[in-house]
Amino acid sequence: MRARKLIAVETGKHTFEFENKESLKWQGFFDVDTVRLVLGNNGSGKTSLLSDMAASISSMRALPQRSVFGQYEEGVGKLSAAELSKVGVIYFSPLPYRRRIPLRNRFVDASPRFEKNASLDQLEQFYSVAAELGLSSSLRAAITYSSTLCKDILAPALLSLVRSKTGHLNSPVLESFIIEYRKLVMSEEDFRSPYYERGHPNSLFEKRFDALLLKIEGAVLSNLPAGKGRLAMLATLEKMVEKHSSKLRVGRAFLKLNSMADYMQDRRDDLITKDIVKSFDSTLEWLRLGKKNPERKKRSYTFTIESAVQAAQLVSSPAAVEILLGEQSSGVRALVDQFFLLRKAFERMRDKRLNHVLVLIDEGDAYLHLAWQRRYISLLNKFMAAAKKKFDVDVLQLVVATHSPVITGDFPTCMVTNLDKEQGLGATFATPLEDIVFKAFDSVALGEFAAEKINQLHARITDHALLPQDQLLLDSIGDAGIKNALLRVRKDSQKS
Incomplete structure (x- = not known):
């Protein structure tokens, strides 16, 4: 006969109750079979x-201490x-420093791997998770270059063509700027005198250098297709440099494609050129679609992604379009990433x-603002109920x-296990924050710095040594x- 749910576990190191008589x-208080707060x-x-x-319950071997x-x-x-x-275990912690749990057939560590780029699957599910939880699902995309x-x-690609015996620039303006650029780079040592090293940065060189780079950029832009095509082409150039290993090859192919230079190309250059054209056409199409x-x-040009379908199309396209996941609030990102x-x-x-399935969440609220912490258990309960139904889970703890x-x-006291105290907590559910902090953590909600200032104020009131700012402190x-107690002390002090 199958157990309806887990009640307790003994691992040899710990004894833990998932349920108790109370x-x-x-x-039915929560929408899953059992919930326990540690x-x-x-x-x-x-x-x-x-x-x-997690390690004990998911172990394939029969452990004598379990x-x-x-x-x-x-x-x-x-x-x-x-x-x-037949019991599976899911563990999740958003913390980068966490204990590694051995891989087991019935165990899944859902903790983040802190990868830089979101996968197509993650972007698609961002929308469905956000919709399930009633969170904002607005993502933006950017066509941009740095x-x-x-x-x-x-500039390095242009300079390489000026120095080349088999290539040349087709723009006299660009050529004059690059010759000036070469002279300036060669004279950089002149700006490294003891005068500058004594705390005066190479501001003169940097100003001239930056001004010249702006002129070169302007000259390149004037040779590109008008309108949004200029942005699309330069965004494509930057994307191609990420894809191919040689900046100079990509830069020269870009310049020849746009008739700013000419040189002998080999097969690799031809492949790069084809990639640039393909990515440019796709980028231009997204500039048209992103309205x-x-x-x-x-x-840059940014726009709102309208759906998960459009997000998937963006990621799978060769376009130089970046999805701006970072524009979401950290709370929304943390929640959606966790539930994903x-x-x-x-x-x-x-x-x-x-x-x-037994789900163990270790400080899932770690990176949440207080406002999101208030919503966390409600959202987690809603998510778990939906997951139980969607994935045909009979028992979810x-x-x-x-x-x-x-x-x-958010928890009745009988559902709380306090590792810091053997005695009871008293009431926790819907209890004022101050009382919970004091009962559960042997502390108060008042900051230590503020407490020190108030104690000092109390001492000065008692000693009849008030400072000019003390009334301001008292009023604040x-x-x-606390305020009424201090006012009573002051009143009694004035009588004595």
Whole structure:
């Protein structure tokens, strides 16, 4: 007979209850089978507990020190190794420094790998996850080139053609600028005298150099297709440099394609030219299609991506278009990334035909602003309920570790395991933040610096040694209880 859900686990190092007599009364409070909050300060052992549970429950071997208990129709009993082999474990932590858990067949580490570029799959699912959670799903795309493009690519390519015996420039204006550029680069040593080294940077050289680069950029632009074609062509050039290894080859191919130079090309140059044309045509098409909330600047054109379909088309196209994931607020990014990675983990659970899933989330709120922390458990509950239905999970159990008092206020006390205290917490659900901080963390919500200032003010009131700014400090105290207490001390002090 199959266990309805896990009740407790003993790993040899830890004993942990997923349910207790009181929490069993709260059936249906959350939209999954069980939810447990693990509370503790940094260093209290939250990560160790979750990692130990993940490794123990997902182990293929029967461990003598492991005991997992579940709820059956007739009561609570110990799961056999065969029964446990049908339970999958998902672990997630957004923190870069986390304990590595050995790979197991029934274990998925959904934690981020901190990759720079988003995948096509991630972009597509960004929209679906954001829609499920009712979050903003507005992404923008940019066709752009950097201000250093001329310095890094164009000027060196032009200079190489001037020096070449088999190539030449077709623009007298560009040629004159590049000759001046060569002289300036060669004279750079003249600007490195002891005078400049004594704290006066090469400002004169830099000003002349930057001014000349702007002239070169302007001359190149005047030789490119009018309108948006200029932006598309330079954005394409920068993209091609990322794709191909040689900046000079790409730069020269670009100049010849646009009739600014001529030289003998080989097969590799021909391939680069074909790539430039293909990317340019696609970029120009996206300049035409990207009409929603457009914003044009000197070196960029941005627009709003209208759907997941359009995002997929952008990523798979050869266009020089960048998707600006960074424009999303850090809270939205953190939430969407987290739920995206958890969704991928649920997909793997489904592929493995594991429909009893234990999800362990270690400080999933770590990078969230207080406003997002307030919404986190509500959004997580909504996401887990949707995942249970979408991925045909029969039993879904969730353990969340945190040291956030904001998160704690969403849980009834019977669903909280406090690693810092053996005694009870008192009420936690919908309890004022100040009370949670004091009861759960042996602290107060007041900052240490503010507390020191208030204690000093109290001492000065008692000693009749008030300073001119003390009335301002007293008036600025936001806590009515603290302010009234100090006012009473002052009143009593004046009587004595």
